[in-house]
Amino acid sequence: MGMAEPDHYFAHHPQxxxxxxxxxxxxxxxxxxxxxxxxESRAQRxxxxxxxxxxxxxxxxxxxxxxIVEDATLLALHAAAKGEPYDVERDFPPEALPPQFAFxxxxxxxxxxxxxxxxxxxKQCEAARQPLRKAA
Numbered sequence: 001m002g003m004a005e006p007d008h009y010f011a012h013h014p015q016x017x018x019x020x021x022x023x024x025x026x027x028x029x030x031x032x033x034x035x036x037x038x039x040e041s042r043a044q045r046x047x048x049x050x051x052x053x054x055x056x057x058x059x060x061x062x063x064x065x066x067x068i069v070e071d072a073t074l075l076a077l078h079a080a081a082k083g084e085p086y087d088v089e090r091d092f093p094p095e096a097l098p099p100q101f102a103f104x105x106x107x108x109x110x111x112x113x114x115x116x117x118x119x120x121x122x123k124q125c126e127a128a129r130q131p132l133r134k135a136a
Contacts, residue, residue, distance in 0.1 A: 055135035064098045080116075088112070 026033070072088060079086040088109035 055104065065103055067114065068092070068097065068101070068103070068108055069111045072108050073115040076112050076116055087111075 072091065076086040086109075088105045091106065092126045094106055
């Protein structure tokens with residue numbers, strides 16, 4: 001702006017004239033520059049607030065999902081103990097799920113089955129170590 005509009009300060013040296021033009025622009029536009037800084041900091045705070053809200057919502061959603069998978073694992077164990085097949089559709093009707101729950105029931109069933117297999121594998125590994133501990 002200061003370079004495009006000539007002012008009344010001339011040193012007849014290109015670098016000094018450019019410095020004068022910038023100084024005059026900064027002095028004349030100080031209020032606008034301060035406002036730009038204020039608006040930018042407000043926008044930055046808004047972004048930070050929104051990011052925190054997003055992370056909180058993601059944590060709540062993940063917690064709800066983990067709780068559903070844990071519940072499904074327990075229900076699958078209960079069904080297995082009774083000799084019944086486990087049906088995720090029966091145990092988790094839509095009204096039993098948290099609001100706006102977007103995970104698929106087959107995915108929940110898959111993770112519950114994974115947890116059961118993992119628990120079984122841990123038991124087998126622990127059982128295999130027992131004779132080694134007694135021998136030592």
